[in-house]
Amino acid sequence: MIRVTLCKDDRIIAQDISWEEFMAKYRFQSGLVWIDMDQADEQEWQQLCQYFDLEQSTITTSKHYTEYPLIEEYDDYTFIATHIYELNHVSLKSIKKELDIFIGNSYLITVHRGEMMLIDRIRDSIGSISSYIRNDHSMLAIYILIEHLNSFNQIVNLLENRVETIEESILKNEKDDILDDIINFRSYCNQLKRNIRPICDQYHHFTLFNSSRLSERSSRALRILEDKAFAVRENIDIIRDSLSSLQDSYLTVVSNRMNEISFRMNEVIHQLTLVSTIFLPLSFITGWYGMNFKNMPLIEWWLGYPVIIVVTIGIAFFLNRLFKRRGWYFVTIEKKNRKRKNDK
Numbered sequence: 001m002i003r004v005t006l007c008k009d010d011r012i013i014a015q016d017i018s019w020e021e022f023m024a025k026y027r028f029q030s031g032l033v034w035i036d037m038d039q040a041d042e043q044e045w046q047q048l049c050q051y052f053d054l055e056q057s058t059i060t061t062s063k064h065y066t067e068y069p070l071i072e073e074y075d076d077y078t079f080i081a082t083h084i085y086e087l088n089h090v091s092l093k094s095i096k097k098e099l100d101i102f103i104g105n106s107y108l109i110t111v112h113r114g115e116m117m118l119i120d121r122i123r124d125s126i127g128s129i130s131s132y133i134r135n136d137h138s139m140l141a142i143y144i145l146i147e148h149l150n151s152f153n154q155i156v157n158l159l160e161n162r163v164e165t166i167e168e169s170i171l172k173n174e175k176d177d178i179l180d181d182i183i184n185f186r187s188y189c190n191q192l193k194r195n196i197r198p199i200c201d202q203y204h205h206f207t208l209f210n211s212s213r214l215s216e217r218s219s220r221a222l223r224i225l226e227d228k229a230f231a232v233r234e235n236i237d238i239i240r241d242s243l244s245s246l247q248d249s250y251l252t253v254v255s256n257r258m259n260e261i262s263f264r265m266n267e268v269i270h271q272l273t274l275v276s277t278i279f280l281p282l283s284f285i286t287g288w289y290g291m292n293f294k295n296m297p298l299i300e301w302w303l304g305y306p307v308i309i310v311v312t313i314g315i316a317f318f319l320n321r322l323f324k325r326r327g328w329y330f331v332t333i334e335k336k337n338r339k340r341k342n343d344k
Contacts, residue, residue: 001037001038001039001040001044002018002019002035002036002037002040002044002047002048003016003017003018003035003036003038003123004016004017004018004019004021004022004026004033004034004035004036005017005033005034005036005123005126006022006026006029006031006032006033006034007031007032007034007126007127007130007133007135008029008030008031008032008135009031009130009134009135010130011130012126012127012130013026013029013031014026015123015126016123019035019044019047023051031135032108032130032133032135032136032137032140033106033107033108033137034107034108034110034123034126034137034140035048035107035108035109035110036109036110036119036123037109037110037111037112038112038113038114038115038116039113039114040111045059045063048109052076052077052102052104052107052109053076054077054102055074055079058072058074058079058100058102061079061081061100062079062081062100062111065098066081066098066100068198069081069082069083069198069201069202069205071202071205071206076104076105077102077103077104077105078102078103079100079101079102079103080100080101080102080103080141080206081098081099081100081101082098082099082100082101082145082202083096083097083098083099083198083199083202084096084097084098084099084112084116084118084148085097085148085151085152085195085199086116086117086118086151094191094192094195096195097112097113097114097116098112098113099111099112099116099118099119099144100112101141101144103137103138103141104137105137106137107137108137108138108140108141110144118144118147118148118151119144121147122143122144122147129143136215136217136218138215138218139215139217139218139221141218142218142221142222142225145203145222145225146221146225148199149199149225149228149229149232152192152195152196152199152232153228153232155192156192156232156235156236156239159185159188159189159236159239160235160239162181162185163185163239163242163243163246166178166181166182166185166243166246167246167249170246170249170250170253173253178250179247179250179251182243182246182247182250183247185243186240186243186244186247189236189239189240189243190240192236193233193236193237193240196229196232196233196236197233199229200226200229200230200233203222203225203226203229204226206222206226207219207222207223207226274323274328277319277323278316278319278320279316281315281319282312282315282316285308285311285312285315286308286312289308
């Protein structure tokens with residue numbers, strides 16, 4: 001499908017019209033001619049080739065997927081094959097699509113396979129950006145690349161806000177699935193870094209290419225675009241390092257929490273052990289004299305019961321004093337810290 005948009009200065013003369021309508025009514029109209037091709041068939045390609053005299057090699061390249069971005073200059077136009085990434089910060093996924101651009105002296109052709117939100121957004125706002133483009137076809141091509149980079153900037157800003165939220169959650173201990181969020185966002189940052197790297201390389205390559213069909217204003221904008229692309233790349237690296245630091249901080253907090261739980265468990269076990277130690281000799285005495293054999297000594301002594309009571313109480317009192325004197329009774333962290341402060 002071919003959609004043609006025609007602008008002149010700050011006015012939209014025609015928008016999203018068919019190729020047949022353009023040829024019938026606006027063929028000789030001056031201004032900015034933008035032809036957007038979405039899943040074009042052979043007949044539509046033949047129509048463009050006849051009218052604009054496009055090289056067969058670029059047509060073949062545009063019909064098939066290009067692994068690496070490229071830029072080539074011909075007598076009548078400059079051909080650019082680039083990759084567009086449609087980013088989704090909710091699902092943390094990105095879709096890679098190819099966009100081919102033909103920059104001629106009096107036209108701009110964009111070719112893509114399937115719906116492309118970037119192109120749809122620019123086509124819908126062409127009236128508001130016509131004053132910025134100023135009938136410059138190369139400037140419209142650069143503007144498409146600028147808008148693509150802005151989508152990365154938006155994702156970077158969202159990630160920065162998310163990093164701050166994760167940091168607050170770690171400090172306040174509000175969520176239990178923070179580690180999953182950190183791992184997911186780190187993986188997404190790695191994906192963004194893999195996506196932005198070829199974009200930086202292609203912008204750098206475009207800047208060095210210095211096509212004759214890029215106006216001075218477009219070349220200057222392309223150099224600025226290259227700097228912004230490298231800045232986005234650096235920001236992604238910074239966010240990735242921040243997430244790594246947050247992961248270490250979270251693991252430290254979890255480790256301290258587990259140590260505190262273990263410390264409390266040791267306190268309980270320690271206290272139970274002391275109680276068991278006190279009752280161990282008492283259980284031995286009562287168990288020994290509970291056998292009820294006929295010839296056991298003191299079994300019929302009239303003072304036996306009071307003596308056993310006194311002995312058991314004495315043993316319990318002795319062991320209790322012994323544990324206290326040796327400091328075996330558990331002292332909490334707060335009491336220990338208070339004692340250290342008093343000692344100082």
